[in-house]
Amino acid sequence: MRLWIVVVVSLLVAAGCAAPLSPADRPAQGDRPSKADRSTGTDRRHPGAGPGEAGAGWSSRPGGPLPVPPPVRRTDCRRVKCVALTFDDGPGPYTRPLLDVLARHRARATFFVLGRRVAGDGTGTVRRMVADGHELGNHSWDHPILSDLPKPGIRRQLRRTQLAVEHATGVRMALVRPPYGATGHRVAAESRRQGLAQVLWNVDTLDWRDRRASAVVRRATGIRPGAVVLLHDIHPSTVWAVPRLLRRLTTRGYTFVTLSEMYGGGRLRPGRRYYDAAGRWRGDGGRPKPVARWGHELQRFPRRGVPLLRGS
Numbered sequence: 344m345r346l347w348i349v350v351v352v353s354l355l356v357a358a359g360c361a362a363p364l365s366p367a368d369r370p371a372q373g374d375r376p377s378k379a380d381r382s383t384g385t386d387r388r389h390p391g392a393g394p395g396e397a398g399a400g401w402s403s404r405p406g407g408p409l410p411v412p413p414p415v416r417r418t419d420c421r422r423v424k425c426v427a428l429t430f431d432d433g434p435g436p437y438t439r440p441l442l443d444v445l446a447r448h449r450a451r452a453t454f455f456v457l458g459r460r461v462a463g464d465g466t467g468t469v470r471r472m473v474a475d476g477h478e479l480g481n482h483s484w485d486h487p488i489l490s491d492l493p494k495p496g497i498r499r500q501l502r503r504t505q506l507a508v509e510h511a512t513g514v515r516m517a518l519v520r521p522p523y524g525a526t527g528h529r530v531a532a533e534s535r536r537q538g539l540a541q542v543l544w545n546v547d548t549l550d551w552r553d554r555r556a557s558a559v560v561r562r563a564t565g566i567r568p569g570a571v572v573l574l575h576d577i578h579p580s581t582v583w584a585v586p587r588l589l590r591r592l593t594t595r596g597y598t599f600v601t602l603s604e605m606y607g608g609g610r611l612r613p614g615r616r617y618y619d620a621a622g623r624w625r626g627d628g629g630r631p632k633p634v635a636r637w638g639h640e641l642q643r644f645p646r647r648g649v650p651l652l653r654g655s
């Protein structure tokens with residue numbers, strides 16, 4: 344009798360294993376450990392992943408779990424040579440290869456994203472930025488000249504973008520970079536209301552104009568500690584420039600930090616304008632050098648905004 348029960352149970356178990364799982368039984372793709380998780384043994388609830396372990400806290404599944412940022416780094420940029428690389432206008436088709444390059448160099452950066460592109464990104468690129476330890480900033484919804492808009496328009500541009508990023512990543516941004524660097528009283532007031540510090544730049548690589556990696560490298564490497572470098576991850580020439588740029592600056596002893604890391608992890612004052620950390624350390628608020636004047640980007644986009652990524 345007992346033998347008979349064992350045989351029946353064995354048959355049932357074998358049948359259960361062979362039968363295809365119903366959709367409800369199948370594990371969601373995002374629940375499986377990623378290749379990186381398996382190879383590093385990383386638990387996504389406790390990622391502990393630096394940017395060198397790309398994607399350990401990240402799932403590519405659209406609509407998957409929110410990304411877990413790596414532990415906060417403590418870098419004293421008053422003692423070590425820091426540079427903040429900033430990439431505007433993405434995410435775009437070249438952003439993911441760029442993230443791979445940054446991860447290989449254990450470099451962190453700040454991405455000023457367009458809300459419209461975040462909302463149209465079905466690849467989880469913005470989530471990976473967070474999981475790799477990069478910082479996100481608000482670059483408006485579709486790249487208008489914010490200072491030309493009435494108050495409600497500015498409010499909508501910034502709020503929609505904040506909501507899109509929050510929805511995709513769970514991150515609430517604390518930084519804004521007005522498109523073209525075009526700011527004014529209304530933009531400052533609305534930034535302050537939405538808890539956003541305005542971060543411009545003090546080194547312009549002009550990568551939007553000169554689509555040559557060598558020119559981008561030359562301009563990005565002619566810097567001083569505390570520099571905020573303007574780049575755009577929507578141009579392939581910029582992404583090609585980044586490995587060389589990182590190698591050169593690493594040789595010169597630079598550490599690549601996010602803007603918040605550069606400013607000591609302290610919250611920047613919402614509404615206020617910042618250009619570079621060195622200027623702030625000097626006590627002049629980081630006033631822009633002539634090269635950092637806004638307006639040069641104006642011809643890049645039609646006034647009605649930017650085209651969406653294909654398929655979005």
Ligand SMILES: [Zn+2]
Binds near residue numbers: 432482486
């Ligand atoms: Zn821009």
